[in-house]
Amino acid sequence: METAIEVRDLVVKRGGRTVLDGFTCAIPRGSVTGLLGPSGSGKTTLMRAIVGVQVVAAGAVTVLGHPAGSAALRSRIGYVTQAPSVYADLTVLENVRYFASLYKLGAAAADAAVEAVGLDRARGQLVADLSGGQRSRASLACAIVSRPEVLVLDEPTVGQDPVLRDELWDHFRGLAADGTTVLVSSHVMDEANRCDRLLLIREGLLIADDTPAAVKREAGTEDLDQAFLTLIRKHEVATS
Numbered sequence: 001m002e003t004a005i006e007v008r009d010l011v012v013k014r015g016g017r018t019v020l021d022g023f024t025c026a027i028p029r030g031s032v033t034g035l036l037g038p039s040g041s042g043k044t045t046l047m048r049a050i051v052g053v054q055v056v057a058a059g060a061v062t063v064l065g066h067p068a069g070s071a072a073l074r075s076r077i078g079y080v081t082q083a084p085s086v087y088a089d090l091t092v093l094e095n096v097r098y099f100a101s102l103y104k105l106g107a108a109a110a111d112a113a114v115e116a117v118g119l120d121r122a123r124g125q126l127v128a129d130l131s132g133g134q135r136s137r138a139s140l141a142c143a144i145v146s147r148p149e150v151l152v153l154d155e156p157t158v159g160q161d162p163v164l165r166d167e168l169w170d171h172f173r174g175l176a177a178d179g180t181t182v183l184v185s186s187h188v189m190d191e192a193n194r195c196d197r198l199l200l201i202r203e204g205l206l207i208a209d210d211t212p213a214a215v216k217r218e219a220g221t222e223d224l225d226q227a228f229l230t231l232i233r234k235h236e237v238a239t240s
Contacts, residue, residue, distance in 0.1 A: 052067075099146070119137050
């Protein structure tokens with residue numbers, strides 16, 4: 001498959017600590033790739049590097065054939081951070097329509113994005129009055145309104161109820177089916193089975209890069225939590 005994102009020998013240091021150490025991976029176009037690992041493993045740092053907002057010490061990141069952070073990518077990448085990135089003094093719909101206008105899109109595109117994230121009934125509410133989960137969904141609506149070619153989501157399902165989580169994952173899969181490359185970070189292993197491919201990270205190192213089925217097969221278990229632990233231990237033995 002054609003590659004959408006390529007990371008080569010990436011080194012990132014923050015606060016005197018090496019967060020990513022020679023990290024290399026390739027993410028195919030039109031796929032849902034899960035970026036999994038415990039808190040502090042380097043998931044957010046990798047995403048920031050892919051979006052082009054992270055200072056790197058060495059290595060290279062290429063997105064859609066351009067260096068990460070290039071002006072040519074600004075309208076082609078959607079990014080949702082863990083902290084909601086919307087205006088609290090505007091309604092949900094006003095926020096999404098504002099972001100739609102930046103891409104010269106009309107009200108129909110904004111309406112569709114609001115509906116896609118399950119906020120249709122809250123479209124007229126001020127963001128300041130929303131719950132934390134609803135704010136996260138409002139940020140997601142703003143990110144998907146332009147139908148970006150690459151969508152980078154940092155733990156988008158945190159704080160969402162199980163039904164909505166399921167609906168969001170269905171939407172991510174629909175975007176990928178239409179050609180969008182979706183990169184989703186999570187520390188919840190049961191979400192890994194919904195991905196086409198998994199990147200398992202621990203302490204800035206890539207532990208596994210394969211399909212969920214292949215990861216489980218290599219670890220000899222159908223439990224992804226156990227598979228992750230098994231692969232970590234294998235990696236520790238191999239590098240000791």
